[in-house]
Amino acid sequence: MPEFQRFSYDVLVIGAGGAGLRAAIEAGAAGAKVGVVCKSLLGKAHTVMAEGGIAAALGNVDDRDNWRVHFADTMRGGQYLNNWRMAELHAKEAPECVRELEAWGALFDRTTDGRILQRNFGGHRYPRLAHVGDRTGLEMIRTLQDHGIHTGMEVHMECTVLSLLLDGNRIAGACGYDREKGRFQLWQAKAVVMATGGIGRAFKITSNSWEYTGDGLALAYRAGAELQDMEFVQFHPTGMVWPISVRGILVTEGVRGEGGVLRNSEGRRFMFEDIPDSYKEQTADSEEEGWRYTQGDKNARRPPELLTRDHVARCINREVKAGRGSPHGGVFLDISWIKDRLPKSADHIKRKLPSMYHQFKQLADLDITKEPMEVGPTTHYMMGGIRVDGDSQMSTVPGLFAAGEVAAGLHGANRLGGNSLSDLVVFGRRAGRFAAEFASSNGTVTIDEAKLQSTATAALAPFDRGPSGENPYQIQYDLQDTMQDLVGIVRVETEMQQALDGIEQLRVRAERAGISGNREYNNGWHTTIDVGNMVIVSEAVTRAALLRKESRGAQFREDFPDKDAEWGKYNIVVRRGAEGEMQVEKRALAPIPEELKAVIQEMK
Amino acid sequence: MATSATFRIWRGSPSSGEFQDYSTPVEEGMVVLDAVHRIQAQQAPDLAVRWNCKAGKCGSCSAEINGMPRLMCMTRLSDINLDMPVILEPMHAFPVLRDLVTDVSWNFRAKKTIKPFKPRPPDAPDGTWRMQQADVERVQEFRKCIECFLCQDVCHVLREHHKHEEFIGPRLLVYAAALEMHPLDTEDRVSDLRHNHNIGYCNITTCCRQVCPESITITENAIIPLKERVVDRYFDPLKRLFRIL
Numbered sequence: 001m002p003e004f005q006r007f008s009y010d011v012l013v014i015g016a017g018g019a020g021l022r023a024a025i026e027a028g029a030a031g032a033k034v035g036v037v038c039k040s041l042l043g044k045a046h047t048v049m050a051e052g053g054i055a056a057a058l059g060n061v062d063d064r065d066n067w068r069v070h071f072a073d074t075m076r077g078g079q080y081l082n083n084w085r086m087a088e089l090h091a092k093e094a095p096e097c098v099r100e101l102e103a104w105g106a107l108f109d110r111t112t113d114g115r116i117l118q119r120n121f122g123g124h125r126y127p128r129l130a131h132v133g134d135r136t137g138l139e140m141i142r143t144l145q146d147h148g149i150h151t152g153m154e155v156h157m158e159c160t161v162l163s164l165l166l167d168g169n170r171i172a173g174a175c176g177y178d179r180e181k182g183r184f185q186l187w188q189a190k191a192v193v194m195a196t197g198g199i200g201r202a203f204k205i206t207s208n209s210w211e212y213t214g215d216g217l218a219l220a221y222r223a224g225a226e227l228q229d230m231e232f233v234q235f236h237p238t239g240m241v242w243p244i245s246v247r248g249i250l251v252t253e254g255v256r257g258e259g260g261v262l263r264n265s266e267g268r269r270f271m272f273e274d275i276p277d278s279y280k281e282q283t284a285d286s287e288e289e290g291w292r293y294t295q296g297d298k299n300a301r302r303p304p305e306l307l308t309r310d311h312v313a314r315c316i317n318r319e320v321k322a323g324r325g326s327p328h329g330g331v332f333l334d335i336s337w338i339k340d341r342l343p344k345s346a347d348h349i350k351r352k353l354p355s356m357y358h359q360f361k362q363l364a365d366l367d368i369t370k371e372p373m374e375v376g377p378t379t380h381y382m383m384g385g386i387r388v389d390g391d392s393q394m395s396t397v398p399g400l401f402a403a404g405e406v407a408a409g410l411h412g413a414n415r416l417g418g419n420s421l422s423d424l425v426v427f428g429r430r431a432g433r434f435a436a437e438f439a440s441s442n443g444t445v446t447i448d449e450a451k452l453q454s455t456a457t458a459a460l461a462p463f464d465r466g467p468s469g470e471n472p473y474q475i476q477y478d479l480q481d482t483m484q485d486l487v488g489i490v491r492v493e494t495e496m497q498q499a500l501d502g503i504e505q506l507r508v509r510a511e512r513a514g515i516s517g518n519r520e521y522n523n524g525w526h527t528t529i530d531v532g533n534m535v536i537v538s539e540a541v542t543r544a545a546l547l548r549k550e551s552r553g554a555q556f557r558e559d560f561p562d563k564d565a566e567w568g569k570y571n572i573v574v575r576r577g578a579e580g581e582m583q584v585e586k587r588a589l590a591p592i593p594e595e596l597k598a599v600i601q602e603m604k
Numbered sequence: 605m606a607t608s609a610t611f612r613i614w615r616g617s618p619s620s621g622e623f624q625d626y627s628t629p630v631e632e633g634m635v636v637l638d639a640v641h642r643i644q645a646q647q648a649p650d651l652a653v654r655w656n657c658k659a660g661k662c663g664s665c666s667a668e669i670n671g672m673p674r675l676m677c678m679t680r681l682s683d684i685n686l687d688m689p690v691i692l693e694p695m696h697a698f699p700v701l702r703d704l705v706t707d708v709s710w711n712f713r714a715k716k717t718i719k720p721f722k723p724r725p726p727d728a729p730d731g732t733w734r735m736q737q738a739d740v741e742r743v744q745e746f747r748k749c750i751e752c753f754l755c756q757d758v759c760h761v762l763r764e765h766h767k768h769e770e771f772i773g774p775r776l777l778v779y780a781a782a783l784e785m786h787p788l789d790t791e792d793r794v795s796d797l798r799h800n801h802n803i804g805y806c807n808i809t810t811c812c813r814q815v816c817p818e819s820i821t822i823t824e825n826a827i828i829p830l831k832e833r834v835v836d837r838y839f840d841p842l843k844r845l846f847r848i849l
Contacts (some may be wrong), residue, residue, distance in 0.1 A: 040656050040662070041654075044656050044657075044664050044751075046656075048661050048662050048750070049657055049659065049661055049662075099731065102732070102733065105721035105783075105788075105789075107735075107744055107747060107786070108740075109737065110735055110736060110737040110740055113734070114734030114735050114736055115734065116732075117737075132744065135748065138661065138748075138750070142749075146720065146721070146779075147720070147721070149712075149715065149716055150716070157712075209656045209658065209659075209662065210655060210656050242633060243634065243635075244631065244633055245637070245638040246635075246658075246659070362678060363678070363680070365680075365682070467649070471649065473645035473649065515649055516649060516650055517650025518650070520617065520652070520701070520702050521702040521703070522650045522652065523650065523653065524644075524649035525650075
């Protein structure tokens, strides 16, 4: 019988990125005894990768901005599939959450009168993103970490969570093991906040870090929670494609904002050839006009390279598939051409895009002031996730809360840049507060010892199968290929059916995974667990994408290329059936109150 | 570029270990971490390596590559002589957990001994502060730190003399500097820096600054100004005289 180290908390937070840390701080402040379990070392979570900024209608740069404009922008971006209550709360509470970060030591860039500076970003009507150069996420996570460690939370670093535990219908904690020694751990808790982030690692090309294997989604799903909007995976149009080692790493939208242009192998600016009718009015009709826009000419319209992320990503994809791509399977993104327009252009580029200059110089040995980059779409963000109550962030499992990328609702069918960091603090705070409240108003839980033992036994099975079992790394690679090729940017029924067959085979293989060595920091073992989670998440994405027979936001169906007003009335919900089968169904959107409808109308 | 390379990787546990050679195909554009992953996937599935973002932003994959403390994800194979085996070792300043993974938990414990941020009261009635960009930038340099602990690894006070219980090392001196120079902070850490964190142990060899992947000017911009604060308070001859009087 495997032994468990036992810990007991009021609130257990799983995940220590921005949302998890913010939840832990809030729950602690409410008097709860808080435990935090995370997959990496503290402060390494994927939040560190966020660049652009945190969206909040502070109105420091343009005083016309307020929560109503931010709310309407977020709903428009999400194509009105958003949970309206979350979009409302987010817009209202983000400014306060940004000021809170400053009170805890965050140092945002400043306006000339000494306030927090805000920058423009796609889809936001006014300059709204508080930022620290291009490393806003690092500033945020370090601020929360350095504040959090003095609030009494107990942190269990580098742990794998194997299962959530239930007491009847109610959450009772979680169990897993520490990677260092492979010792089993039980974290009993009256409430659990899930804050494990996204699923990017289910795809071959992604801007996401290693941790993003959809653990929280799979754990919650197995515990009976409903998932929602799983078909909406955001592909960012510009990731690095070469060298292979860095394929997927983000190339910021700022390159195009500074005048960078996209060209195919024939040297054509192909974005001019496909401008959606709804954007014709706002898009430049000549290269000259586009250039003037990037240089701040308010009378010029934006170049087609700055159309929405989903559209640019699809255009790049089309060029590559048509054989007009760059040598390594992307297209060319060229900022160096501005030397024809600007004196001292190399210095200008280095000053405006310092991290991009260094990223390419260091990793690709390429000087972006002299040569074009090669870029292609990269899996970037999961809009879908655990279905939660808009106010409390509680899932359909009593006592199980979710915040951040792992939760669904705020972003609907597509997320605006900058809304992810504000999501973390606004809903991390709410989840922490309501989890603490749930813990104090509900009694202690009983642990299901049999479940604990069976979980541990199952987790150790890959050692019994040994090296003759399936190689977990290979299963992971094959799954990534399947999702990349068949459920990617352009989706079609036949391919997704094929993906489902492939995922089923991978599920079977994952159950036969075998590993060598012992339990101490064994990456192969960790991968067997990750792969099981990724299989569930991949199936959910595929089934939801199959059911939604329209193109909207991040989902593009080649066989249903248009938006369908009827589909605009529903979210898709995924849950585990009584027999363990995956159920997918349409769920009508909650009606929007009249006063919020009026806000949306007013801002149209 | 060579088509294959040998990696001499330290494998072992806290009690014992040895170098093992792995040959693996290499291609243009690969970094050391790619080669390690390839070896892990094909030859040594239980090879322990800590990594996360693979973009030089999280600071997880610190190791010693041919004796130099570096991030494995940011070290290109084309910058290494592949005619010889590439030697990969865990960081030396921390206890080994397994293979390339070390126990860096001391850094997290030591950080807690530094007094946290304590802001002055807000400047404006709405509870906000005013700061100038120039004042903010000085501290922003320190806040670029990704906590890879390579500076700690190379610091001889920790690496050779194992003074972990007495000295906080360059990373945490940078952290202390970021707090001390924060435009809003009102806390006083100078006494701690002298008596508990023993900033005097640092003899400014600048090894830490040379290995910083974020190019933070650790020695000159962070440590020396802190040393000056300590000296001003405790060793200024005039002030000493006044104290005696």
